[in-house]
Amino acid sequence: MTDIETMRAISQDVYGAPDVLQETLLPKPAPGVSEILVAVHAAGVNPTDWWSRAQSTFIARLPQVLGWDVSGVVEAVGVGVTVFKPGDEVFGMLPYPGGAGSHAEYVTGPARVFTHKPAGIDHVQAGALPLAALTAYQALVDTAGVRAGQRVLIHAAAGGVGHLAVQIAKARGAYVIGTASAAKHDFLRSLGADEVIDYHSVDFTEVLSDIDVVLDPISRDSAARARSVAVLRPGGTLVSILPVPIDAGELATIAERGIRYESLLVEADQAGMQAIAALVETGALRAHVEATFPLAEAAKAHALGETGRTSGKIVLTVRDSKAQLAQQLLHDVFVLGDTAIVDRVVRPDSYIQHNPLAPDGADALKYFSGAMRQQFPQAAFEPRRVITDGDLVLLHSRYVMVPGTEGLAVFDLFRFQDGKIAEHWDVIQEVPATTASGNDMFATLSEPRTDAIGQRWFTAYHKELVTAFVDQLLVRKDLTAIDAYVGADHHEHNPNIPGGAAGLKAGLGSYFDKFPQLSVTPKRVIAEGDLVAVHSHYVDTPGERGRSVIDLFRVRDARIVEHWSSEQAVPETAANDNTMF
Ligand SMILES: NC(=O)c1ccc[n+]([C@@H]2O[C@H](COP(=O)([O-])OP(=O)(O)OC[C@H]3O[C@@H](n4cnc5c(N)ncnc54)[C@H](OP(=O)(O)O)[C@@H]3O)[C@@H](O)[C@H]2O)c1
Known part of the structure; x- marks a missing residue:
């Protein structure tokens, strides 16, 4: 008998609330003809994931593994595949609806739904893009043919699809108007939106007219659709991405006004992925990732997504990034006093230490953290910025060893080797009560005021x-x-x-x-x-x-x-x- 190779996957045996999602061991798949096997590094979560989890939709085959977004590394190629080879970094959307399965350590899919991941973005960024960006691209470019100078209205512009649609429409030279709650208007402007409307306090039909294209992820009935139709100019296009039925009478009324109505369901699409990768490479398109969760916490990702209030995307991380490992190490060792992680992420035999108080070696790190923990049982650690550059990860953090004190401004620098931490430097300064500039040692004051890595x-x-x-x-x-x-x-x-x-x-x-x-x-x-x-x-x-x-x-x-x-x-x-x- 041969051993079956297994992989971790998020599977469900019944439909229901997020807690039906279970981490399970399943057989690792093998690529069929014209397919590739991808080691998944990150995979976005989309509304269709939580809908398909809660009820039988387009796919009806329990048990099921969800997930259409993929960013990862090609592990093997099937018969006939010439465009990828093992080791290539790829991203793409699995065929919708039947091809789901990326919320797992490995997934197979047709080679021609993937393209090469742009080198300038990491897997989390790339895993956020495929389904949402393809939807926006297929709606605005393939369906509506948005051109320079056109007025484009994007509803739910801060959401997964919307925030990418704003950027794609801007890249086409359009004048872009987005609807969102007021708190999200700065976010929309940072994406390039020319006008923003708070849909809670302003009726967009009273302030807009002569719109060329509406991208509509929200209108569930004819009354809601009529409002978008009302702001379109004759000859304009309404692209709905909600797969809800529309009757012939309503279609006829819309057509009489000279407006084209299209209902779009996203398709796996290599040409679309290549166009998206090109926009990423020129700097025109970038996913905003609101939250990441490790694969095992897929249920939490679903619960957050289901609120319908998130900005940008939620992504499952399947293989930890160096930045995550470094943060996790500091958190577990100094905040939890849990040194089990040291065995997992630090090279046991050759850990080089530059902190002058600690000797070399993983065991010394464990001992050092135990001693620190005893002396400072309430230590807290707040990472503010994390920079990854090749094998190096730098964290800029505030450590508060004793509650109520200003704490320490610390830079921890780690060097990775073969996936594990091999070397550590740090620079530690006490935070003074006052500063010459009046600025504290951690805030981000330049625009945009975010600690996230930009550009x-x-x-x-x-x-x-x-x-x-x-x-x-x-x-x-x-x-x-x-x-x-x-x-x-x-x-x-x-x-x-x-x-x-x-x-x-x-x-x-x-x-x-x-x-x-x-x-x-x-x-x-x-x-x-x-x-x-x-x-x-x-x-x-x-x-x-x-x-x-x-x-x-x-x-x-x-x-x-x-x-x-x-x-x-x-x-x-x-x-x-x-x-x-
Ligand atoms: N047809 C397809 O192939 C396809 C593909 C992708 C997505 N979709 C559908 O498109 C919809 C959007 O997907 P998504 O990934 O963008 O979802 P999402 O990320 O969950 O959308 C969340 C955003 O929607 C905004 N929002 C909710 N109601 C709004 C309203 N009435 N006006 C303006 N903004 C509103 C929220 O902003 P506030 O907090 O400000 O309300 C929030 O930022 C979903 O229904 C999804 O199923 C369809």
Whole structure:
């Protein structure tokens, strides 16, 4: 008898509430003719997932594994497949409705529903896109043929489909109007919406007319549809993406007004995926991921989605990303005092430690965390920013060891090797009660005010810009670098430096005057999206041991707009031989 290879999957034997979803072991599938087998890394969750979980819909075959979105890595190809090979990173939507099954560690699907994942986005981003982006693309581009200058109304514009539709319509050069609750208007504007309407307080039929295209994910009956028809110009198109019946009489009334009505059901579509990938690559399209859940917590993802109030997408992570592993390690070790994770994510034999208080090795990390836990049983850890750059993951966090204190501003830097953490550096600074700029050490004050990584497609450019800036300003001590690189309304979080570009110039000017022999040696640069960190050795006066410093910059529109940092004196002696660099 041969062993059957199994995989984890979220399956259900009955229809019902989210708790019918169970993590189960199922046979790992094999790719059939013209199919590929994908190791799923992330998979979006869509309204059709929670509908199909609750009742028999288009698919009626219990037990069932749901999930149409896929982002992952090709594990094997079936007979006849030439366009992909094992190891390729791909994303796509499985054939709707019958092809579901991505809420699992592996899934098979026709090769021609996938395309290559853009290198500039991670699997979570890519897994968020397929079904929602294809729906928006097929509605706006394939069905309505949206052109530059047209007026496009997108209902539920903050939702999974809507927020991508706004960006796709903008990329076509349209004038885009979106409906959403007022609290989501800044979000819609950040996506490029030209006009936003709070559907709770404003009747859109009273403020809109001459619309060319309406994308409608909300109208369930003829009265609701008539309102969208009323704002369309003759010759305009209403694309409904709610698969609800419409009778011949209503269709005739709509046609009499010269309006085209289409009801769209999304189709698996390689050409559409290629168009979506191209929009991602040019920076025109990006999924907003409101929440991620590990595969085992699929029920929680369904429950959140079912509220109908989320912005952007919810994604299941099937294989943990390096950023998640690093955060989980710090959380479990310092907040829970649970060191089981160390065996799972840290290299047992060769964990290199640069924290001067801790020796090398995974066991030492466990011991160290136990000692910390005993001393600070109520320690809390709040990660604010996480940057992944190749094998390096940098976390910028506030640790509060004793409740009620300001805590510590900490940068933890991890290096991964073969999927496990192999090396760790950190820089720890006490948070002072007051700062020269009045800004705290953690907030994001530049626009958009989010701690999320933005503009990943500019990572390499931002890395180059900050490297050149640091070289000119800190290595060569040339203050004119501030004029060349820093925005006038710069936000400063180093507690000793005043705010604004002028404050930075004054603060650094007096620091350079005080220490004319200052030497700054950058050791490594870590960048993702609009965030670039530089880990450097600062020596104020020759012969001193100096300080380990991490400077973190945010770059927007080719200007440095914000700076956070932590610094720590290099001690005389350390528990390891690795130096702090
Ligand atoms: N035909 C197809 O192939 C297809 C494909 C994909 C989706 N769909 C359908 O399209 C709909 C939307 O899907 P989705 O993934 O975008 O869902 P979603 O992400 O769950 O949508 C949530 C968003 O809808 C907004 N919303 C709800 N009622 C609204 C209203 N009356 N006016 C304006 N905004 C409203 C909410 O904003 P507020 O909090 O501001 O209300 C929320 O941001 C679902 O019914 C789905 O089944 C169909």
